[in-house]
Amino acid sequence: MTGENLLTDNPALYEARFPDPGHLAARWADACLTAHGAGPRVLDLGCGTGRDAAWLHRAGRDVTGADLSAPMLAHARTHHPGPVYLRADLRGFDLPGPPFDAVVCLDSALLYCHTNEDLDGLLSSCRRALRPGGLLVAEMRNGAFFLGSTELLDAPSSGGFAWEGTAYTYVTTLTVDRAAQLLRRRRVWTSDDGSAPVEQESAWRLLFPQELRYALAAHGFEVLALHDGPGPRTSPVWEGEAVPAGAGGPGRADGDRLHVVARVVGD
Numbered sequence: 001m002t003g004e005n006l007l008t009d010n011p012a013l014y015e016a017r018f019p020d021p022g023h024l025a026a027r028w029a030d031a032c033l034t035a036h037g038a039g040p041r042v043l044d045l046g047c048g049t050g051r052d053a054a055w056l057h058r059a060g061r062d063v064t065g066a067d068l069s070a071p072m073l074a075h076a077r078t079h080h081p082g083p084v085y086l087r088a089d090l091r092g093f094d095l096p097g098p099p100f101d102a103v104v105c106l107d108s109a110l111l112y113c114h115t116n117e118d119l120d121g122l123l124s125s126c127r128r129a130l131r132p133g134g135l136l137v138a139e140m141r142n143g144a145f146f147l148g149s150t151e152l153l154d155a156p157s158s159g160g161f162a163w164e165g166t167a168y169t170y171v172t173t174l175t176v177d178r179a180a181q182l183l184r185r186r187r188v189w190t191s192d193d194g195s196a197p198v199e200q201e202s203a204w205r206l207l208f209p210q211e212l213r214y215a216l217a218a219h220g221f222e223v224l225a226l227h228d229g230p231g232p233r234t235s236p237v238w239e240g241e242a243v244p245a246g247a248g249g250p251g252r253a254d255g256d257r258l259h260v261v262a263r264v265v266g267d
């Protein structure tokens with residue numbers, strides 16, 4: 001096996017490992033955009049394979065997908081055409097073209113902002129990229145879930161699957177770096193194709209609901225909804241019901257996933 005990240009270096013494998021046959025993530029994002037009256041021009045930040053961007057495009061939106069991974073972008077252009085795909089770092093970007101009506105950031109892509117500076121970079125870039133009144137819709141792991149809950153941390157987890165004639169197995173260990181507020185993942189892959197095991201390290205910011213509110217307000221966003229579900233990756237999963245469209249009060253936000261909709265205030 002080669003590559004720095006088996007999944008993001010192999011987008012087809014990524015889609016096989018994390019199937020979303022009902023396009024729940026894109027449908028949920030679209031429901032949020034519709035509930036809050038967003039215009040058609042949408043940026044999918046950390047768009048990955050492009051499957052959500054392409055679904056939003058088919059739903060009639062004018063979509064740009066942005067990602068840092070060249071293999072992901074190549075896959076998106078070939079397999080999920082329609083949107084414009086651009087290479088950009090979500091921690092600081094300036095994209096060409098008119099302002100966007102909305103930015104969507106799905107499946108914890110926002111948590112690649114490991115530091116406060118990264119998060120400031122993302123939010124100030126989104127603010128620049130959005131028109132006045134534009135929306136940010138994001139869905140991610142919830143840092144608050146890990147306060148007092150160790151169920152994901154207690155023991156390594158393992159699994160396996162076959163893809164294109166090769167059997168892959170993996171052992172995953174999650175740890176919390178408390179001072180850095182990072183969830184660190186160490187994953188060791190083995191395969192039956194004779195190649196050596198591959199060890200990969202990833203990390204996600206453990207971002208807390210109040211912290212996210214504070215950062216959004218500091219960057220000129222008003223929170224319209226902040227809650228732990230239902231969403232496209234919760235249990236029970238979102239099934240198309242109305243998404244919260246209220247004033248963003250202190251809703252329940254201690255589950256495994258955090259969902260936020262925020263609007264640029266003023267100009």
Ligand SMILES: C[S@@+](CC[C@H](N)C(=O)[O-])C[C@H]1O[C@@H](n2cnc3c(N)ncnc32)[C@H](O)[C@@H]1O
Pocket residue numbers: 008025045046047048049052066067068069072088089090091105106107108109112
């Ligand atoms: C978990 S995947 C989510 C992909 C997609 N949003 C989805 O829901 O299927 C995270 C994506 O973020 C991208 N990514 C990681 N760091 C990034 C960065 N600094 N700037 C832009 N994209 C980044 C990865 O390449 C990957 O495609």
